[in-house]
Amino acid sequence: MSRGLSIRGLTKRYPTHGEGITVVSDVSFDVGNGEFFTMLGPSGCGKTTTLRMIAGLEEASSGAILIDGQDTTNVPARRRNVGMVFQSYALFPHLPVFENVAYGLRIRNLPETEIRAKVGEILDLLALSPLADRLPGQLSGGQQQRVSIARALVYRPPVLLLDEPLANLDAKLRVQMRDEIRRIQRALGIMVLYVTHDQEEAMAVSDRIAVFERGRVAQIGSPTEIYDTPASHFVADFIGKANFLPVRINKGNPVSCHFPSGNPITPGRVIALPHQEHKMIPAGFDGLLMVRPERLTPTDGPAAIAGRVERLQHLGAMTRCFVSVVGMDCELLVDLPRITRSRLREGDPCKFDVASSDVALFSKAREMQA
Numbered sequence: 517m518s519r520g521l522s523i524r525g526l527t528k529r530y531p532t533h534g535e536g537i538t539v540v541s542d543v544s545f546d547v548g549n550g551e552f553f554t555m556l557g558p559s560g561c562g563k564t565t566t567l568r569m570i571a572g573l574e575e576a577s578s579g580a581i582l583i584d585g586q587d588t589t590n591v592p593a594r595r596r597n598v599g600m601v602f603q604s605y606a607l608f609p610h611l612p613v614f615e616n617v618a619y620g621l622r623i624r625n626l627p628e629t630e631i632r633a634k635v636g637e638i639l640d641l642l643a644l645s646p647l648a649d650r651l652p653g654q655l656s657g658g659q660q661q662r663v664s665i666a667r668a669l670v671y672r673p674p675v676l677l678l679d680e681p682l683a684n685l686d687a688k689l690r691v692q693m694r695d696e697i698r699r700i701q702r703a704l705g706i707m708v709l710y711v712t713h714d715q716e717e718a719m720a721v722s723d724r725i726a727v728f729e730r731g732r733v734a735q736i737g738s739p740t741e742i743y744d745t746p747a748s749h750f751v752a753d754f755i756g757k758a759n760f761l762p763v764r765i766n767k768g769n770p771v772s773c774h775f776p777s778g779n780p781i782t783p784g785r786v787i788a789l790p791h792q793e794h795k796m797i798p799a800g801f802d803g804l805l806m807v808r809p810e811r812l813t814p815t816d817g818p819a820a821i822a823g824r825v826e827r828l829q830h831l832g833a834m835t836r837c838f839v840s841v842v843g844m845d846c847e848l849l850v851d852l853p854r855i856t857r858s859r860l861r862e863g864d865p866c867k868f869d870v871a872s873s874d875v876a877l878f879s880k881a882r883e884m885q886a
């Protein structure tokens with residue numbers, strides 16, 4: 517029997533006047549016990565709908581949801597043994613913290629001693645014990661969200677589902693709380709399925725991420741895999757910062773092209789090019805070279821890219837340079853560690869180099885069609 521969660525071909529269609537709309541399309545992934553798995557994507561791409569189908573709050577149009585090998589696709593929400601935390605905390609305003617957390621255990625008629633022990637333990641874990649007698653209205657947003665997490669965890673569900681749990685918190689608290697959620701997940705060794713549209717948050721907490729694009733999974737991988745080897749233009753653009761330079765592709769194997777400066781390069785990765793399987797790319801085909809801003813290094817020697825520093829942004833540990841590329845109508849982002857920034861001034865000509873292993877080539881035509 518396979519352990520963990522298995523999603524197979526999950527699809528959700530809503531009937532509308534015409535043919536209906538498909539908001540989740542053939543989504544499949546596996547999540548292991550104890551894994552922190554995040555569904556990431558822009559607003560409206562189907563993350564919440566997928567999570568709600570896993571929770572049993574939304575009926576799947578087709579596909580299957582298996583927990584520890586058991587098909588739970590048609591099991592009602594209350595019998596699924598998953599905990600769910602929503603963006604809105606949904607606490608009972610008239611009940612103190614302790615009773616908010618104890619509520620679900622009370623309606624299940626657990627003995628009082630057991631309730632006290634279970635609630636006490638989870639309040640300790642979330643550092644909420646000193647606040648046990650307060651009403652939700654007397655708590656900060658972050659504390660209220662911790663109570664709602666405690667309430668979901670008190671049953672010790674093997675799967676915890678979190679839908680944008682930090683959306684209502686300010687930036688600093690969001691960072692604190694995401695680390696807290698990760699700590700609790702590790703301490704309890706439970707599986708967490710997390711939904712966010714914030715790529716930095718996803719990168720910071722997840723073991724693996726599924727990037728969603730218009731109802732489909734565009735890529736699944738560890739944060740490093742997704743950042744270093746994005747599977748498509750969409751993923752490269754959505755995760756972190758990326759420069760895309762239009763280039764003409766040379767015919768040949770391996771595929772090569774030229775930087776705007778005229779320097780040839782054989783990209784470390786070639787992604788989604790037509791005819792790629794035959795290794796015969798039509799000469800003169802348009803492509804996009806992708807390079808991350810921190811992979812560009814200033815040089816005095818022969819350079820891949822020549823330009824002019826238009827603007828410098830000092831961001832503390834690093835400096836972000838906005839560079840206009842010679843002979844091209846495009847702006848390049850270059851992130852430099854603070855230590856090297858003194859070499860560049862606004863208005864100066866500048867040259868940058870990049871290793872071929874740090875360059876990926878995408879098909880421009882195909883991305884335009886998508």
Ligand SMILES: Nc1ncnc2c1ncn2[C@@H]1O[C@H](COP(=O)(O)OP(=O)(O)OP(=O)(O)O)[C@@H](O)[C@H]1O
Pocket residue numbers: 530537539557558559560561562563564565566713
């Ligand atoms: N009852 C419904 N009928 C028709 N379309 C719906 C219904 N519920 C949701 N949708 C549509 O399904 C799509 C996916 O919604 P969903 O909430 O899953 O996206 P999301 O990725 O979680 O976005 P967000 O981050 O904004 O919550 C959206 O385009 C939404 O408008």
